[in-house]
Amino acid sequence: MTRPLIIGVAGGTGSGKTTVARAIVERVGADRILEITQDRYYADLKHLPLTARNNRNYDHPDSIEGSLLVWHLRRLKEDLPADLPLYDFNRHERRPETETVSAKPVILVEGILIFALTEIRELLDIKVFVDTDSDVRFIRRLTRDMGERGRTLESVVDQWLETVRPMHLEFVEPSKRWADVIIPEGGFNTVALDFLISRIETHGNPG
Numbered sequence: 001m002t003r004p005l006i007i008g009v010a011g012g013t014g015s016g017k018t019t020v021a022r023a024i025v026e027r028v029g030a031d032r033i034l035e036i037t038q039d040r041y042y043a044d045l046k047h048l049p050l051t052a053r054n055n056r057n058y059d060h061p062d063s064i065e066g067s068l069l070v071w072h073l074r075r076l077k078e079d080l081p082a083d084l085p086l087y088d089f090n091r092h093e094r095r096p097e098t099e100t101v102s103a104k105p106v107i108l109v110e111g112i113l114i115f116a117l118t119e120i121r122e123l124l125d126i127k128v129f130v131d132t133d134s135d136v137r138f139i140r141r142l143t144r145d146m147g148e149r150g151r152t153l154e155s156v157v158d159q160w161l162e163t164v165r166p167m168h169l170e171f172v173e174p175s176k177r178w179a180d181v182i183i184p185e186g187g188f189n190t191v192a193l194d195f196l197i198s199r200i201e202t203h204g205n206p207g
Contacts, residue, residue, distance in 0.1 A: 002105065002203070003077060004034075004076060004077060004103050004104065004105060004106060004107045005105065005106050005107070005125050005126070005200060005203040006073065006077070006106075006107045006109065006123055006124050006125050006126075007024070007106065007107070007108045007109070007124065007125065007126045007127075007128065007196075007200070008109045008110075008114045008115065008120070008121070008124035008126070008127045008128065009021055009024075009108065009109070009110045009111075009128045009130065010110075010111060010112060010113070010114050010115045010127070010128070010129050010130070010172070010175060010176075010179070011112065011129050011130030011131060011132065011172070012112060012132065012134070012137050012168045012172050012173070013059070013112055013137060013140075013141050013164060013168070014132070014136070014137035014138065014139070014140030014141040014144070015130040015131065015132040015137055015186065016130050016132055016140075016183075016185075016186025016188075017110050017111075017112075017130050017186075018110065019186050019188075020128065020130050020183060020186060020193070021035060021108055021110050023193055024108060024193070024196065024197065024200070025108070027193070027197050028106060028197065028200055028201070031104070032104055032105045032106055033104055033105075033106045033107070033108055034076070034101055034102075034103060034104040034106070034107045034108070035108050035110065036069070036072070036073075036084065036101075036107065036108070036109050036110070037109075037110050037111060038064060038069070038109070038110065038111020038112065038113060038114055039087060039089075039111065040069075040084055040085050040086065040087055041064050041065045041066070041068055041069045041085060041087075042058065042063055042064060042065070042087050042092070042094070043062075043063060043064065043065045044065075044093055044094035045092050045093055046091075046093035046094070050091065050092070053091070053092035053093070054092065056092065057163045057167065058092075058163070059112070059113075059163050059164050059167035059168070059171075059172075060163070060167055060171070061113050061116050061117055061171060064111075064113055064117065066117045066119060066120055067119070068085070069109075069120055070119045070120055070123065072084065073107070073109070073120070073123045074123070076101075076102075076103040076107055077103070077123075079102075079103050080103075081100050081101065081102050082100070082101055083098040083099070083100050084098060084099045084100075084101055085098055086098065086099060089149050090149065090150060105203070106200055106203070109124065112168075112172050113171060113172065113175075115127060115129070115175035115176070115178045115179065116171045116172065116174075116175040121175075121178055126180050126181065126196070126199060126200075127178055127179045127180045127181070128179060128180070128181045128182075128183060128196065129175075129176045129179035129181070129182045129183070130183050130186050131176065131182055131183065131184045132184075132185075132186055134165070134168075138160060141156065141160065141164070142156050142157075142160075181195065181196055
């Protein structure tokens with residue numbers, strides 16, 4: 001198999017990264033793309049009390065076990081299987097089971113910090129940054145965390161002000177300089193998506 005094309009999709013929380021990823025999968029074909037999210041790789045904190053886990057800063061690069069993601073990407077590049085971790089967001093701990101995956105022609109890695117971590121960034125063939133206004137991102141984050149993760153309004157707002165926004169300004173926003181493509185309107189920017197899909201389609205087909 002031709003070495004997989006590894007695409008990184010980064011951007012702030014609620015920027016529309018998942019929308020972009022879904023658009024890519026729909027247009028390229030799910031049978032040709034392996035999706036890996038950074039969220040799988042949050043460090044396992046089951047050794048800490050639940051109250052301590054709830055108060056951790058999950059928007060700092062240190063919250064990610066980047067070395068494990070790097071190892072998995074390197075295995076997949078060599079056409080070797082990888083046992084991807086699964087994460088329990090309600091308890092902030094890694095689940096005991098894993099998901100074994102094999103490489104596909106395209107590997108899509110999605111996450112807010114993947115450009116901020118050098119070893120991950122250097123493995124990406126195409127780096128896409130989804131750029132969205134902060135007020136829109138906050139509303140999306142609020143809706144997701146309350147609807148899907150059982151969070152309260154107060155806890156989401158407190159986390160946004162204490163860690164999410166400061167970490168975005170310190171790590172995520174500056175990482176935009178590494179992007180090959182910036183999509184300013186998320187999955188609704190068809191011109192940028194057309195360009196990206198064209199690049200993917202030419203991979204492995206030089207003629």
